[in-house]
Amino acid sequence: xxQVWDGHKRRIEIQEVGTRDGLQSEAQFVATDDKIAxxxxxxxxxxxxxxxxxFVSPQAIPALKDAEIxxxxxxxxxxxxxxxxxxxxxxxxxxxxxxxxxxxxxxxxTETHNLCNLRMTQAQSFSALTAVxxxxxxxxxxxxxxxxxxxxxxxxxxxxxxxxxxxxxCFMDTPGVTGISLCDTTGMAYPSQVHALTxxxxxxxPESALTLHFHNTRGMGLANILAAIDAGAYRFDASLxxxxxCPYAPGASGNVCTEEVVHALALMxxxxxxxxxxxxxxxxxxxxxxxxxVPSQLVKAGQRLDLxxxxxxxxxxxxxxxxxxxxx
Ligand code: COA
Ligand code: ZN
Numbered sequence: 001x002x003q004v005w006d007g008h009k010r011r012i013e014i015q016e017v018g019t020r021d022g023l024q025s026e027a028q029f030v031a032t033d034d035k036i037a038x039x040x041x042x043x044x045x046x047x048x049x050x051x052x053x054x055f056v057s058p059q060a061i062p063a064l065k066d067a068e069i070x071x072x073x074x075x076x077x078x079x080x081x082x083x084x085x086x087x088x089x090x091x092x093x094x095x096x097x098x099x100x101x102x103x104x105x106x107x108x109x110t111e112t113h114n115l116c117n118l119r120m121t122q123a124q125s126f127s128a129l130t131a132v133x134x135x136x137x138x139x140x141x142x143x144x145x146x147x148x149x150x151x152x153x154x155x156x157x158x159x160x161x162x163x164x165x166x167x168x169x170c171f172m173d174t175p176g177v178t179g180i181s182l183c184d185t186t187g188m189a190y191p192s193q194v195h196a197l198t199x200x201x202x203x204x205x206p207e208s209a210l211t212l213h214f215h216n217t218r219g220m221g222l223a224n225i226l227a228a229i230d231a232g233a234y235r236f237d238a239s240l241x242x243x244x245x246c247p248y249a250p251g252a253s254g255n256v257c258t259e260e261v262v263h264a265l266a267l268m269x270x271x272x273x274x275x276x277x278x279x280x281x282x283x284x285x286x287x288x289x290x291x292x293x294v295p296s297q298l299v300k301a302g303q304r305l306d307l308x309x310x311x312x313x314x315x316x317x318x319x320x321x322x323x324x325x326x327x328x
Contacts, residue, residue, distance in 0.1 A: 020084070048080065052070060092136060096141055107148070112155045117248040129171070133176030144180065149186070152188030180208065187218045221256035259280055
């Protein structure tokens with residue numbers, strides 16, 4: 001895969017998925033105007049792409065039943081790619097009519113999760129993908145495929161690397177598909193596994209647009225991103241505040257947190273192009289919209305060099321210590 005370098009810093013592309021993966025499982029409905037304002041705020045943060053919403057069944061995901069209005073009424077920043085998740089042809093047609101820049105068609109690496117999440121067999125989903133790809137190609141719209149549960153399934157257990165690679169081969173052979181995301185839907189991925197699968201994928205398709213999608217369910221999200229970078233990947237999904245999770249995957253919880261990832265990568269000399277202060281302000285606002293705290297450690301702790309005043313009585317402590325030192 002061709003890496004993009006900016007001076008001495010390696011460029012990492014983060015797609016914000018908080019308004020889709022994040023909001024899809026929130027109990028409190030976020031008002032349509034608030035969603036639009038949130039996407040508009042995120043559009044000011046320097047993100048290269050935002051997955052705005054999902055054109056799925058409103059019965060399946062009531063939280064995103066306003067997808068058309070949100071997609072149509074956001075204020076678009078030139079150059080920023082505004083995408084949407086779709087599960088089938090109806091969703092793709094709705095997303096294209098609402099002027100999505102990119103479709104993200106989802107299916108699972110396991111039959112069980114595919115049936116639970118999409119009410120279709122994998123064969124039915126793949127047949128829908130073929131129709132979606134033709135439709136996207138006709139419309140001149142980019143099409144990413146997200147393969148859920150690539151690193152393990154909460155119901156079926158281990159997923160073989162060969163199974164993932166076989167599906168990826170099918171996607172690569174489908175005209176109209178422009179990118180692939182390997183998704184860790186319920187935080188089952190671990191760093192050495194991520195490294196191996198990323199290497200396997202990139203050695204097979206070195207020029208492809210590969211995205212990695214991690215959840216922090218078991219605390220390995222950031223470690224998995226670093227392992228994937230080490231293996232040559234540079235595109236990742238992340239969610240503002242670290243919220244998110246698939247409502248049809250038992251035990252699912254938040255995505256890797258955008259501000260935590262941006263903060264850590266910046267310290268390590270990577271360039272995401274994202275303004276952390278603006279992102280943190282959006283994460284604070286998000287807590288109000290969803291009515292509870294976000295998992296983000298950075299919202300709680302602040303940035304690494306957000307310093308604290310010395311404790312009361314510090315001068316006395318210092319003088320006493322100096323006195324003891326002098327009398328020795
Ligand atoms: N958007 C809106 N409505 C849709 C739709 C879509 N993408 N796809 C189907 N529908 C409608 C149909 O038109 C039909 O409407 P009707 O009852 O008025 O005739 C109804 O939904 C049922 O259609 P059917 O094809 O039988 O769907 P289903 O009930 O088997 O559900 C999915 C299949 C894929 C639509 C649904 O499971 C879904 O949206 N899943 C997404 C889950 C998700 O987003 N998970 C998290 C992200 S990974
Ligand atoms: Zn996810």
